[in-house]
Amino acid sequence: QVGLPQLEAKTAVGGSDASDMTSRGIVCADSLGVVGDGTHSTEERAEIASLAECAKRLAAVAVYL
Numbered sequence: 001q002v003g004l005p006q007l008e009a010k011t012a013v014g015g016s017d018a019s020d021m022t023s024r025g026i027v028c029a030d031s032l033g034v035v036g037d038g039t040h041s042t043e044e045r046a047e048i049a050s051l052a053e054c055a056k057r058l059a060a061v062a063v064y065l
Contacts, residue, residue, distance in 0.1 A: 002060045004053070032057055 018028035035050035037043075 001064065002056060004057055004060065007061070029061065032061065 016022070016030050018030040021028045032054070034046040034054045036046035038045055
């Protein structure tokens, strides 16, 4: 409805901020942040150009879910 790709549920392996909750069976939304690399390290960085789409995606989730 807002011109972004449809969000889909998926199972992933590896670390996540949502790991503690999902391991207890609580559904979480994850991977909605900006594009970047070096996650959770002193080298973490975000691509400024991805901020607008990230904000639009988060607003759409808040409005439509």
